[in-house]
Structure formats: structure tokens, C-alpha cells
Amino acid sequence: MILFTFNIVNIEADSKNGVQISDEERLKISENNTKAILRILDIHDVKASFFVEISIAEKLQNLIKAISSQGHEIAFYNKNSALHEIEETKKSVQDFLEKQIRGIRQKDHKLPHEDLKMLEFNYVSNIDNANILFPFKRLKRDTEITEEDGVSIVPESISPYSQLPYNDFVFQILPMKYYQNMVFETLKNDDFVLIYLNSWQFTDFSKYKFDIPFFRRLNSGKKMEDKLDALLTWINEKELATSRMKDYIF
Template structure:
């Protein structure tokens, strides 16, 4: 099973390449990227989980409503929000979507389990920081297994036994297509699922990227990245690989 997901974020503070660009402009450009992503997913009848940054969820609620109407799952990605801020955003978005938000994705900031439980989440997707150093910091296999803790389901990043690389956003961006496909097939021979995730910002052309990223994250963006997604969806279809939203697989 392939668990496919997309992170929806905009840059803040020092991550923003141009501090004069306002949030609404960035939200509008993010929505354009979401439209590109959804059009490609629709062609292949593929449903995914969209993890939206808590801090922009309310301003994206109409777009997120369209995603759930199309059958996709909407979950939260917490980058900098407090427990109380998540609680408020969750209630607003659940009222808008008329659906329970079950998933929480975390990276650098990780909340205590008791806080996550109090917010009524069912599962947690913890991801690693994908700077260039991760290539030399291999994930340990025992840290890539689904596990349960305090009545929560934790879904760590997947790891390829073929290459010992994680299936994160950056690996998808830079890895040659055939090599990546072999990673997928090899892993599915040994594991029940592979979690693959990417970011909506990867659909920006390098010249339009609003993030102040290092040079190695600006390779294969925009149309090149979209072409790679299409090739990947072709590969999934041709090999009859099953895909799933996170909540469907876990529950």
C-alpha cells in the first residue's frame, strides 16, 4: 500500500525570500499549486491526504472544502502553533468541512502525547527535517515502523531497504525516476506500506519560489516536479499498486 500525502504551507519570517510579499499573495499562489496537484490526481483517480499548516488552515477553508468534496483527506501539519491555537483551528475547520480531522503531522516541533490526545486526533505522522545532511544520517529501520502509544497511532517515515533512503519530499525531488521506482517495489516486498510525501511548494518554478531555500532544494522544481509526479502516478497505475488516504489505511 502507498500512503500518499501533500504538505500545504507558506513561508514565514526568515523562511520568506521576500519579506514584502504578503500572506494573501502567498495563499493565492499556494491555491494555484493545489489546483495543479488535484488535476493530476483526478486523472489517475488517486486520493491522498493533504496536511495543511495549522496557521493558514482557516484562510484555506474553501479550498480544503473542495478537497474533501473530491474525496481527499484533510489533516493538520503543525509547524509553530500552540495547543490552544490548534484547538481553535481544528474546531473552525471541522465545522466548515463537516468532517473530523483525525491526523496531525509534526517535524521540528513535537507536542506531548497528552496534548495530542486532548485535541482528539487519532494518528500522528512524524517526519524528519530533510536538509542535505539526512543523506549521511540514515533512519534506523526500527524507527520506521508503525506503532501505538497512548491510544495514538504513530506513522513514521518509510525507509527503503534498497537504498537506505527515506521516502521524503527531497528524495522524491532529486532521485532518478527508475531508481525511485525500484526503491518503491523493493520496499513493498518487505513492508505492508510505504509513506510518500511531498510539498505544494515543490510545484513552484525556481524563479517563483517564495522560500529562502539553499541551492540543493531548488533542483527539479515546477514543471519538472509536476512531470515527475505524473510519471510516478503512471508507474503506480501500470504496476497496479494500491494507494490510500492515511485514515483509510489506519482505521
């Protein structure tokens, strides 16, 4: 099973040459990038899970409704929000969606599983920092879903052959043919492959002058759209199964 997930997060990088890019502009960029992702998923009839960063969730009500109405899962991405902020946002989003939010994703700021269970989350999908040195840091990982304090723990996927994780950085830099082979070989060994990308990777950095490393500009914007389109085309041609996170886990 292939689990496609997308983190809806604003770009945090400073802008070049002292040009100010407001929070409203950053939010609009995230919204437009997410709409591009939705168009590609719709073309290939693939359903995914979208992890919306908690601090911007209530500002994106129309986008969240659109994502949900197209059959995708809404979950949360916790960057550094306090427990009470997560609780308030969860209640608000569930009220206007009239659906329960089951999943949460964390990276740097990780809350205890018992706190997440108290907020009625059913699963947590934690991720690590992805940078240019990651291949030297992570060579082995448990890839099975476990349970702790009543919460399902979904690990990042890692190729048993190349030892590369399926994070946003790997997707952005690897040639598509190599990535496809990695997915195919991993599915022979593991029950699922969890792929995650960030909405900011679909930004046109020739238009928006953010100060980001050169290796993060590679294959961004329209090239990311083309890579996602190519991967989904290949998945459908090979008749590989895809699923939303909550459907696969439960």
C-alpha cells in the same frame, strides 16, 4: 500500500533583491500549487491525505472544501502552534467540513501524544528535517505503526536497501526510474510506503524570486508536476494499491 501525503505550507524563504512577497501572495502560491497537485491526482484517480499547516487553515476554507469534496483526507500540519490554537482551528475546520479531522503531522515542534489524544486526534505522522546531509544521519528506522497513549504513531518510510527515506527532498532529486525501483523493492519488504511532498516544491521559482538553495530549486515547479504524474502513471500501470492515511490505519 502506497500512502501519498502532501503538506500545504507557505514558503518561508526570503525573496531575492529586496523584492517583497506578501503573506497574501505566499498563500496564493500555496493554493495554486495545491490545485496543480489535485489535477494530477484526479487524472490518475488516486486519493491522498493533505496536511494543512494550522496557521493558514482557516484562510484556505475554499481550498480545503475542494480537497475534501474530491475524496481526499484533510489533516493538520503543526509548525509551531500552541495547543489551544490547534484546538480552535480543529473545531472550526470540522464545523465547516462536517467531518472529523483524525490526523496531525509534526516536525520541529512536537506536542505530547496525550495532548493530541485529548484533542481527539487518532494518529500522528511525525517527520524529520530533510536536508542535503540526511543520508549520513539516518541509516535505520522502525517502519511499523505503533500506538502510544491511544494515538497511532505512523513513522516515516525508509528503503531497506538504499536506506533513503521517502521524504520531499529524496523525491525531488532522485531520477524517477531509481525512485520507482526503490518503491517497488520496499513494498516487497514493508506493508506500506509513506510518501510526503510539500506544496511549495511545485512553485515556479523562475517566476517567484525566492532565495532558496540551488539544490531545492532543482526539479521544482512544472518538473515536480511531471515527476508526480510519472510516478502515478507507473503506479497505475503496475496496479499498486494506494490509500488515504486514515483508511489504511483504521
